[in-house]
Amino acid sequence: MVDSPAGRNQGYYRSGPLNADGTVTAWRPWVAVPDWGFWENQGAGITVADLDGDGTPELVVLAVDNPPGQNGGYYSVGWHLEGGRPADGWGPWQAVPDWCFWAGQGAAAAVANLGQAGMPHLAVLTVDPRWACGGCSRTTPSSTRCMLHCCVPAASCSSPDRGMTWNATPP
Numbered sequence: 001m002v003d004s005p006a007g008r009n010q011g012y013y014r015s016g017p018l019n020a021d022g023t024v025t026a027w028r029p030w031v032a033v034p035d036w037g038f039w040e041n042q043g044a045g046i047t048v049a050d051l052d053g054d055g056t057p058e059l060v061v062l063a064v065d066n067p068p069g070q071n072g073g074y075y076s077v078g079w080h081l082e083g084g085r086p087a088d089g090w091g092p093w094q095a096v097p098d099w100c101f102w103a104g105q106g107a108a109a110a111v112a113n114l115g116q117a118g119m120p121h122l123a124v125l126t127v128d129p130r131w132a133c134g135g136c137s138r139t140t141p142s143s144t145r146c147m148l149h150c151c152v153p154a155a156s157c158s159s160p161d162r163g164m165t166w167n168a169t170p171p
Contacts, residue, residue: 007039008038009036009038011036011044011061012031012033013033014029015027028083028084033061034090038063038065038074040066041063042064042066043062043064044061044063045062045109046062046109047059048060048081052079056080058077058080058081059077059081059086060075060077060109060122061076061077062107063075064104064107064126070102071099071101071103071128072095072099073096074094074096075094075122075124077090078090078091079091104126104128105127105128107125108124108125108126109122109125111123
């Protein structure tokens with residue numbers, strides 16, 4: 001959840017154990033994501049996975065900042081979840097490379113093994129209504145010991161209202 005008060009926004013998350021039928025038995029309290037420095041958000045996402053292979057999951061939070069002009073996608077990792085909270089603190093906010101969207105309408109994050117055995121990948125999704133063409137995925141290393149996938153504009157996307165043309169080719 002992202003609260004949008006006057007001034008800077010704040011991201012919050014909460015969790016709770018699930019029954020076999022998919023209902024949450026008891027929600028934990030809302031927890032603020034630290035260092036949420038964004039004033040206007042166009043989306044946010046969250047995922048949980050064991051990123052460093054120690055058997056304890058981490059919490060990955062994705063935020064889409066909406067400053068004047070182009071949006072920016074950023075993620076942070078909360079290390080070693082215990083009782084729904086990162087016991088070893090949070091990593092710094094890191095930019096998602098090639099975030100080339102201007103009017104995001106949401107965001108999502110997931111972690112899965114999409115390549116080398118045992119190497120988790122962070123997959124991010126956003127919706128930008130101004131792009132009239134499809135997307136492709138690009139993989140780049142990140143400093144959180146994961147891999148990062150993000151969507152980029154596909155071949156010859158044009159945006160006359162922004163005065164630019166994208167000629168990105170899928171890898």
